Amino acid sequence: MTPFDPLLEEVSSRFGLTPRSNWDQEVDQAARILAARFDCEPLDLVARAEEDPRIIDVLVGHLTVGESYFFRHGQHFEALERHLEAWSLEPGDRPFRVLSLGCATGEEAYSVAITARKTLGARQAGRVEILGCDLSNASVEKADHAAYADWSFRGVDPALRESHFEAEGETWRLNEDVRSLATFSVSSIRDFTARLPSGSVDAVFFRNVAIYLTAETTRAIYAEIARVQRDAGLLFVAPADPRPAEALARVDGEGHGVYRKDESVETYPDHALGLPMERVGDRPAPDFEAEAARPVQIRETAPVIVRPEPAPPGEELLSKLQLHGDRGETREALRIADELIEASPSCPSGHLLRARLRIAAGEEAESLPDLRKVAFLDPGHCVGRYWYVVALAHSGQEAKADRQLGVLEEQLRELPENEPLEDGEVTAGELLRAVEELAGSRR
Numbered sequence: 001m002t003p004f005d006p007l008l009e010e011v012s013s014r015f016g017l018t019p020r021s022n023w024d025q026e027v028d029q030a031a032r033i034l035a036a037r038f039d040c041e042p043l044d045l046v047a048r049a050e051e052d053p054r055i056i057d058v059l060v061g062h063l064t065v066g067e068s069y070f071f072r073h074g075q076h077f078e079a080l081e082r083h084l085e086a087w088s089l090e091p092g093d094r095p096f097r098v099l100s101l102g103c104a105t106g107e108e109a110y111s112v113a114i115t116a117r118k119t120l121g122a123r124q125a126g127r128v129e130i131l132g133c134d135l136s137n138a139s140v141e142k143a144d145h146a147a148y149a150d151w152s153f154r155g156v157d158p159a160l161r162e163s164h165f166e167a168e169g170e171t172w173r174l175n176e177d178v179r180s181l182a183t184f185s186v187s188s189i190r191d192f193t194a195r196l197p198s199g200s201v202d203a204v205f206f207r208n209v210a211i212y213l214t215a216e217t218t219r220a221i222y223a224e225i226a227r228v229q230r231d232a233g234l235l236f237v238a239p240a241d242p243r244p245a246e247a248l249a250r251v252d253g254e255g256h257g258v259y260r261k262d263e264s265v266e267t268y269p270d271h272a273l274g275l276p277m278e279r280v281g282d283r284p285a286p287d288f289e290a291e292a293a294r295p296v297q298i299r300e301t302a303p304v305i306v307r308p309e310p311a312p313p314g315e316e317l318l319s320k321l322q323l324h325g326d327r328g329e330t331r332e333a334l335r336i337a338d339e340l341i342e343a344s345p346s347c348p349s350g351h352l353l354r355a356r357l358r359i360a361a362g363e364e365a366e367s368l369p370d371l372r373k374v375a376f377l378d379p380g381h382c383v384g385r386y387w388y389v390v391a392l393a394h395s396g397q398e399a400k401a402d403r404q405l406g407v408l409e410e411q412l413r414e415l416p417e418n419e420p421l422e423d424g425e426v427t428a429g430e431l432l433r434a435v436e437e438l439a440g441s442r443r
């Protein structure tokens, strides 16, 4: 027993981590660092954590093991290479999407990027999109910067380092052309995958992470992986990881720990958090001639929901905004959203669109002022309130997220089941079910 047990229990239950024997020792050390940062006594952290979710978020980074290195379990990258070659021969220009779940400091994601660059050349590799997530803020910052000490290159051919990295002090920094293929988020795996549309991912690296998780969390993550994978998509797990059970079948002849979706098993319905984004993501891309064939993308490109307003503020601007949003050209889309809001400051749609773009770019906290504005301008705007809940939860404002979720649940219960909501995509009944599931998972 230590006075920090409530913090450890919170970390374990919130993120599905199995408590480890060294946590008592680690938490003492982390508490000293946290106390200095939050300007309080270490023992005050327990009470403060109830008010300030950042404390648990920082603590979890101290308690997880962020060990990684380049081309770990090398056979997986050989299998990936074959998969990339097959994709490069497919007609069309859909992107090849890879996830690094529990990416730590980024070596895994960048090994994928280097493999893509080597296998496909610069032009085609530009269509490979690698998304990494990790609970640890410090690890994700390092991943973003992409500078590594020798230890991260153990077992790697020095020629490979020479060709893709530049010396930076005592470290080696990955060149921009490869670095730019990967983006990273501070997020739990479950929150991260929940935002991805079904059937949108070509390869998932979920290695050396499940060993730290409870069986229940691991099962839920495998279920999510099966949902987001394309039919022929691959999953890579490490030798010490628990094997995926249902819906993912071992692939013979690709080496150890390679799985793919088992098509004979029914997979997963919409995830609560993913519902509205996923519905929109699954619909055909808008019909803008050359753009019509472009696949709809996730996160950066999360398509924007346009609410039909009685007096639409600049149809042309809205169409342009949607086009840029769907293409993932977030900066340009944001510029147009600013224009739209300036022209019609009291139109909730403009604020919601700008917020959705920010959420899609991983800037949940920055989306909050717009979402508050939507709630102020139109308190009955259910889709707006839904995104407010999502952004609050992702910004760590759990208590507020729960309050807003309660309000939304009540509002939705008042509406007829088949009432179409503001985005014209989701009905009140559908959103209510998603909200109930979400509320259940947060209890």
Ligand SMILES: C[S@@+](CC[C@H](N)C(=O)[O-])C[C@H]1O[C@@H](n2cnc3c(N)ncnc32)[C@H](O)[C@@H]1O
Binding pocket: 015, 016, 017, 061, 064, 065, 066, 067, 068, 069, 072, 101, 102, 103, 104, 105, 108, 133, 134, 135, 136, 139, 187, 188, 189, 190, 206, 207, 208, 209, 212, 213
């Ligand atoms: C040992 S590292 C593995 C890194 C990399 N996948 C590899 O195999 O080299 C485990 C990482 O998983 C992260 N992690 C653990 N549980 C997580 C969760 N629920 N969501 C996101 N990241 C998690 C930890 O923070 C840590 O950085």
